[in-house]
Amino acid sequence: MIAKTAATDLPVPIRPGVKVPDPGTEQATLGPRDLRPLGQILLEDGAVSHGDLLKATVMRGRQNVPLGQILLAQGWVTEESLTRALTRQWRTSAVDPLTMPPDSRLIDRLGPAFCLKNAILPWRRVGGVTFIATSRPESFQTLQTILPTGYGPVRMLLCSESAIHQAIISLRMTSLTRRAETSVAAGESCRSRNEGSIARFTILLLSALAFLAVAAPVGLLSVLTGWAMLTLLAGTILKLAAFKAVLRQKAEDAADQTLIATGLKTQPEMLTALPVISVMVPLFHESDVAGKLLGRLARLDYPRELTDILLVVEATDPITSAALKGVRLPHWVRVVTVPPGPVQTKPRALNYALNFCRGDIVGVWDAEDRPDPDQLHKIARGFAFAAPDVACLQGQLDYFNPRSNWLARCFTIEYASWFRANLPGIAKLGMIVPLGGTTLFFRRDVLEQLGGWDAWNVTEDADLGVRLARRGWRTELVDTTTDEEANCRALPWIKQRSRWLKGYAMTWGVHMRQPRKLWQELGPKRFIGFQIQFLGTISQYLLAPVLWSFWALSLGLPHLLREPLAHLWGGNAIAMLFTLFVASELIGMAINLWAVRGEKHRHLRIWVPLMHLYFPLGCLAGWKAIYEVVTNPFYWDKTAHGVFDETEVAETLVAVPDDARIVPMLGDIGNTKGSSFVMADISAMETAAPAPPLSVVEDDVAHALASADASGSDGVHHAVPQIKVVADMPIGDRQRMLG
Known part of the structure; x- marks a missing residue:
């Protein structure tokens, strides 16, 4: 009206x-x-x-x-x-x-x-x-x-x-x-992709590969092997450099703590007032998680008057809406209902809900998350002492169900290595930090300058990390942990990983539309790092079978490239190849063992040698991702939550006053x-x-x-x-x- x-x-x-x-x-x-x-x-x-x-x-x-x-x-x-x-x-x-x-x-x-x-x-x-x-x-x-x-x-x-x-x-x-x-500029968004051009390019590429497989199989396999080895070597070097940076930082932190303990150095005090922090929690088909989520949020010890939690619900999601309809929420928790549109993704929901945030610091949690009770205090302190060019703080992610099955154990080891060794090291090296999808906190003004998230990218977090770096902003890791539920069923795991890899592929394609401009904005080091982190990662998942095929040589089986490699590199060709394979595996195992050295995950050390049996699932996910890039690029393969948390101790909200309002749904606010x-x-x-x-x-x-x-x-x-x-x-x- x-x-x-x-x-x-x-x-x-x-x-x-x-x-x-x-x-x-x-x-x-x-x-x-x-x-x-x-x-x-x-x-x-x-x-x-x-x-x-x-x-x-x-x-x-x-x-x-x-x-x-x-x-x-x-x-x-x-x-x-x-x-x-x-x-x-x-x-x-x-x-x-x-x-x-x-x-x-x-x-x-x-x-x-x-x-x-x-x-x-x-x-x-x-x-x-x-x-x-x-x-x-x-x-x-x-x-x-x-x-x-x-x-x-x-x-x-x-x-x-x-x-x-x-x-x-x-x-x-x-x-x-x-x-x-449309908050992100068309030139940096997946929405402006040319469907016809991508389809034609894909058909042309597949036709060329099929022709070469028949006409020159040795040449094709040689090129693929060379590229797979190059990306493996580059990825291993980056992983090793990041691990070295983390060890150096750990040593510096330990020295500082010693000085503080002996009174030779004082712990800096936070003199500024605590800020209002808004955290958006996107929910979709979360009938089993909604109640538990509220109990987890009630554990937060940040002042309630400075806490602003937004439960983000799709208007087309009657399951979550019904689960929340009769729940009495405290006044620091609100529901934001996202209207329907041409695409239904998490980043679109976040962009819409961002309008209703009260805080100057804005964060994201997932539906199954269990953040540390003092997490918001650490975020407030982190931004208070961060350099002006630090726009994002990324917390560590972990799993609360690592004992569910073998897949859960492997996933937990992978996450421990990623968030405790890889990402902190990449940040210390000044490289692009591919953000995780949760436990992210931003300076709101910077986030709005960037246009928020790309609503059409199914790995919106990694894309946002690239755009932050292109504008000169930095991301730092903060020592706080959010426990999640490990997705540890084979088919759902493949679906989730394929969505991540599809987003990586789309993010790489979007930002490489103008490679010269990207080089100028990132600089040589970060540009090369971007290629290793995105194109190299996708290549490793897709070409893993090419490298695995060489293990046949260790069994005395024939291989199509045995003679060409010996002719090209001499008699040591096979030895050089296996040296790279073994060195890469040993470095990965060492980092994994270091990442799970703590008391919480010490029991996982015996499972580290079996991680190489975990990655074939990733290969399947990689090829599924490439198929969907062409056929269904914006489809969000939803991950089911609440499957493996039966052992969780029931958590309930603290007592809510009688005058607390019922959850306001769209149209009722x-x-x-x-x-x-x-x-x-x-x-x-x-x-x-x-x-x-x-x-x-x-x-x-x-x-x-x-x-x-x-x-x-x-x-x-x-x-x-x-x-x-x-x-x-x-x-x-x-x-x-x-x-």
């Missing part, structure tokens, strides 16, 4: 006795604020208890967060009550966009993404003044400085954040979904019962019963401590001295802390 034009809108009384500013004046400002603190107003309304207010006050003393945000995050106040109290404090009015829709043209002038990011809703223009609803009144003055030139005078209204989201979704859903699909207060009359609200004196709240220390111990909320532990400080403060300081 589109609002009427400004000419037909009736004047809106912002507050009795306050006139609408003259259109010709400068930016409209707010009238005098209510001098009473927000906490006192909430007490007057009976919207918050004395004990909860005191606990929130203590938390506010530790975090640079508005009092209302703390109360909401902890479930101690409702959105409706908070908005009503803010209208009194800021002497303005509230608007319900569901009953009084905004003018969509005003949204278009700023852009839906800008409005969502800043939690504002350009409502209507009346008498030359633009009324903008916000859920963050404390930031409204700063917002005015970044509005487009010529936007004219503005006036602030208040509205809950969920109502703002729903209003913009209802009016500009198509715009947001199209932006999610902001449509809460009793939210029909529109242009609330302040004089009517001031008839509420008076609250107790402020001293009563401050003296109720025993009640607050008992409630704090029962809730276990972060920011309240060990708070006895801080509560005493609150009670001893001068009245002016106490009022400021109360909002």
